Amino acid sequence: xxxxxxxxxxFGSHWALKNVSFELAKGEFLFLSGPSGAxxxxxxxxxxxxxxxxxxKATVAGFRLHDLRRREIPLLRRQVSVVFQDFxxxxxxxxxxxxxxxxxxxxxxxxxxxxxVRAVARSLGLERRLAAPSGELSGGEQQRVAIARAxxxxxxxxxxxxxxxxxxxxxxxxxxxxxxxxxxxxxxxxLATHNRDLISRQPDARIVRLEEGxxxxxxxxxxxxxxxxxxxTAAATATSGATASKAAPADVPGPGxxxxxxxx
Amino acid sequence: MIGVVFKLLGRGFADxxxxxxxxxxTLAAVTLVAFLGGLxxxxxxxxxxxxxxxxxxxxxxxxxRPDADMDVVASQWEQLEHLPALAARTTYTPEQGLEALxxxxxxxxxxxxxxxxxxxxxxxxxxxxxxxxxEETWTRDMLAYLEHLPGVEKVHFNVVRANxxxxxxxxxxxxxxxxxxxxxxxxxxxxGNTVKLLLLSxxxxxxxxxxxxxxxxxxxxxxxxxxxxxxFAGSALAVGLLKGVQYLIRDLxxxxxxxxxxxxxxxxxxxxxxxxxxxxxxxxxxxAVRR
Numbered sequence: 001x002x003x004x005x006x007x008x009x010x011f012g013s014h015w016a017l018k019n020v021s022f023e024l025a026k027g028e029f030l031f032l033s034g035p036s037g038a039x040x041x042x043x044x045x046x047x048x049x050x051x052x053x054x055x056x057k058a059t060v061a062g063f064r065l066h067d068l069r070r071r072e073i074p075l076l077r078r079q080v081s082v083v084f085q086d087f088x089x090x091x092x093x094x095x096x097x098x099x100x101x102x103x104x105x106x107x108x109x110x111x112x113x114x115x116x117v118r119a120v121a122r123s124l125g126l127e128r129r130l131a132a133p134s135g136e137l138s139g140g141e142q143q144r145v146a147i148a149r150a151x152x153x154x155x156x157x158x159x160x161x162x163x164x165x166x167x168x169x170x171x172x173x174x175x176x177x178x179x180x181x182x183x184x185x186x187x188x189x190x191l192a193t194h195n196r197d198l199i200s201r202q203p204d205a206r207i208v209r210l211e212e213g214x215x216x217x218x219x220x221x222x223x224x225x226x227x228x229x230x231x232x233t234a235a236a237t238a239t240s241g242a243t244a245s246k247a248a249p250a251d252v253p254g255p256g257x258x259x260x261x262x263x264x
Numbered sequence: 265m266i267g268v269v270f271k272l273l274g275r276g277f278a279d280x281x282x283x284x285x286x287x288x289x290t291l292a293a294v295t296l297v298a299f300l301g302g303l304x305x306x307x308x309x310x311x312x313x314x315x316x317x318x319x320x321x322x323x324x325x326x327x328x329r330p331d332a333d334m335d336v337v338a339s340q341w342e343q344l345e346h347l348p349a350l351a352a353r354t355t356y357t358p359e360q361g362l363e364a365l366x367x368x369x370x371x372x373x374x375x376x377x378x379x380x381x382x383x384x385x386x387x388x389x390x391x392x393x394x395x396x397x398x399e400e401t402w403t404r405d406m407l408a409y410l411e412h413l414p415g416v417e418k419v420h421f422n423v424v425r426a427n428x429x430x431x432x433x434x435x436x437x438x439x440x441x442x443x444x445x446x447x448x449x450x451x452x453x454x455x456g457n458t459v460k461l462l463l464l465s466x467x468x469x470x471x472x473x474x475x476x477x478x479x480x481x482x483x484x485x486x487x488x489x490x491x492x493x494x495x496f497a498g499s500a501l502a503v504g505l506l507k508g509v510q511y512l513i514r515d516l517x518x519x520x521x522x523x524x525x526x527x528x529x530x531x532x533x534x535x536x537x538x539x540x541x542x543x544x545x546x547x548x549x550x551x552a553v554r555r
Contacts, residue, residue, distance in 0.1 A: 048475070078477035088472050092282050105478035107268055149476065 001026040001157060001188050002047070007056030008213075009042055016042040018213045020056070024190070024206070026156075029183045031199045032192040034210035040192040043210070044159050047190070048080045049073040061156040078106060080157045081150035085165035087142040089149070091135030095126055098134050099148045106153070120152045124178065140171040144178070151182055158182070160191045164198060176201055272482065276489020283465060287494075290462040294455050294498025295505070298541055301451040302506045305537070308440055309529040315432050321351050321391040322403060324410055325420040328386040330358065332415040337386045340413055344388060349402075352391040358382035385417065448540060455498065455541050456548040459491045463552035470552070487549035495545025499538040506534075 002024040009017040017039045024030055032040050045051040047060055049068060058065040061079040063072065081102070089098050096117060103113045121127045124144045129137065134145055143163060150158055160179065164172035176198055183189050193199065199207060209217040280287055328337050334357065341355050356364060361384035366375045390410075394402045403421070410419045466487070473483045510528045517524040 074474075074477045074479045076477075077475060082475055088468065088475070090469055090472060101472070102476040104268075105473065105476055105482055107265070153476075 001028075001061065002190075003057075003059045004043075004047075005057045007043075007046065007053065007058055009039075009046060009051065009053075009055065016213050017046075017210075020210070020213070020215050022208055022215065022218065024188065026188055027183075027186050028188055029180075029202060029205040030190045031202065031205050031207045032190055032210065033194060033196075033199060033207055035194055037212075038210040039213040040210055041161055042213075044082070044161050044190070044192055047157075048082050048159055049076045074105075078153065079155055080159060081153060081155035083143070083146050083150050083158070083160040083163045085162035087139070087146045087166070089134040089137075089142050089145050091133065093134060094131055095121070095134055095137070095145050096130040098145050099126075099152050102149050102153045116152055117148075120148045123181075124148050139166055140174065143167060143171075143175060147175070147178055151187065154187075156188060158187050158189045160189065162193055163191065164193065164195060169197070172198060173201065268482075269485065272485040273489055276486035277493070279466075279486055279490050280493065286462055286465055290458055290494055291498055291501075293458045294494055294541065294545070295501040297451055297454045297458070298499045298502030298537065299505050301447050302502050302534075302537060303509070304447055305444065305533065306506060306510060306526075306529055308444060309533070310524070310526050312436060312440060313527070314524055321393055322406075323422060324390045324392070324406065326388045326390065326410050326413070326416055327418050327420070328415045329417045330383060330385045332386055334386065336415060340415070341388060344390060347390070347392075347406075349392045349394040350390060351393045352389075354389040356384070356387040356389075358384045358386060361385075361387055451537075452540065452544045455495060456544045459494050459545045459548040460552050462494070463487050463491065463549055484550050487552055488546045489549070491549030491552075492542050492546035495541040495543070496538060498545075499541040503534045503538065 004023070005021050007017055007020045008015065020039070020043060032043065034040055042051065046053050046058065046065065049063075049065065049072075053065040053068070056066070060076065063076045063079070065076075068076065090101070093101075099117045099120060100113055103116060108116070118127065118130070121130055124147060126141065126144055126148060129141060134142060137145065143166075147163070150160075158179075163179075164175050167175060172195065179189055179191060180202065191198075199205070207217075207219045208215055341353070344350070344353055359379070359382050362375055362378055362382040365384070392406065394406075407419060407421055410416060470483055470487075507528060510526060514526050516526060518526075
């Protein structure tokens with residue numbers, strides 16, 4: 001599903017990512033953790049084609065990001081959905097229109113589109129709000145609209161960038177439950193967060209921790225952290241692997257810190 | 265697919281309801297810029313028309329011999345009508361010349377006694393607007409042609425006036441038209457930027473559409489329609505305002521000795537202005553999506 005190898009990215013002289021590598025199999029749930037400025041958003045942006053991948057290699061849902069042409073980006077984004085902290089819903093359009101947007105750009109026939117939109121809205125408790133302008137909804141409801149828009153297309157991969165950042169603790173847990181619900185249906189999910197409480201609620205999830213652009217820790221859920229590296233190199237599909245970078249590429253300043261698998 | 269295209273075009277119209285204040289201010293800005301540009305165009309058009317009328321033509325006065333056969337002369341006058349670059353032709357038979365002479369004296373000269381025995385020759389006053397690039401050669405050739413017409417005694421040609429005409433045409437070619445072009449460019453830049461600024465207020469929408477996998481044309485089509493509508497509506501309002509202003513000031517300079525009625529420029533000009541601004545608006549909508 002996802003394979004990231006030696007990916008680095010810089011904004012001018014600042015290195016946002018340094019030699020990041022990990023893999024993710026279909027149907028897995030990965031927490032991308034780390035403090036603000038650790039490189040989580042940059043990594044996600046690379047994964048959905050918002051930033052060009054210039055150093056390293058990555059494959060997402062069959063798309064080779066290091067060779068991605070501009071005209072292929074819309075196709076990538078039809079396989080990779082994104083949810084943001086600031087919701088990014090169209091305030092002047094109804095809940096229905098916001099959810100339907102993702103299907104309209106795929107030219108789905110109106111009859112099928114209507115069925116899908118209503119089904120997803122029902123699953124997220126939005127069926128009574130479909131006609132309401134999205135700008136009139138609460139923060140939690142707007143985030144559910146954003147999630148509905150992301151999952152209505154049955155994406156191969158769902159990326160969520162601090163999706164609970166603007167929500168209170170209860171709503172954040174409710175959002176996590178929604179992600180867990182869709183994960184059980186087989187959706188592969190990467191959720192970037194610095195909320196440790198949220199991470200502890202999903203004991204079987206994989207975790208990759210970034211600090212200053214480097215992978216400094218990764219776990220092997222339900223197993224011995226030490227076995228992680230072996231598993232990562234042994235089996236590509238079953239690998240829940242995050243190999244911490246031990247040395248930055250020649251053009252990346254400074255060596256990376258030693259891996260700390262248990263530090264999350 | 266065609267249904268989708270029509271839907272997107274319709275969305276371009278429907279989107280005009282979104283953020284009405286910004287839409288109104290943008291329309292006002294486009295209208296104002298188009299109006300100011302149009303006002304300058306109106307000024308240039310009237311100035312050009314007046315100068316062309318007063319100084320922009322080459323005048324030849326052709327005199328036939330007094331004893332020339334008037335049937336032959338009349339036939340030649342008919343032929344002169346088809347000369348290239350002829351702007352105006354005025355002819356005088358000996359009798360008409362007499363009347364014009366008496367009239368020019370303000371009624372203080374009684375020439376009734378010469379009626380039927382006018383000593384004045386048949387005369388033609390020919391005004392031309394030749395292409396300035398070949399004017400000298402053209403003038404020489406025309407002079408030669410007119411002098412060699414059968415029955416023609418002499419041809420008067422005002423060199424000073426010809427120089428003035430040449431100077432004005434050069435001025436118009438080297439300054440006025442580039443000025444109009446520059447004006448159009450300034451209008452296009454301001455209108456384009458104004459419309460683009462409005463569309464940037466929709467960057468969240470554009471970003472979301474990109475995120476859900478929309479192709480550029482899918483995003484651009486409604487924005488192009490919105491931009492074009494702003495350009496068209498702004499220029500149409502501006503033309504209406506210009507017509508109103510021209511109506512109010514039409515007689516402002518129309519008094520002796522100026523006698524300059526302010527006329528509205530041809531509707532083709534107005535249509536061209538609206539067309540250009542519509543295209544500029546549409547283009548701004550197109551480029552607003554470029555990343």
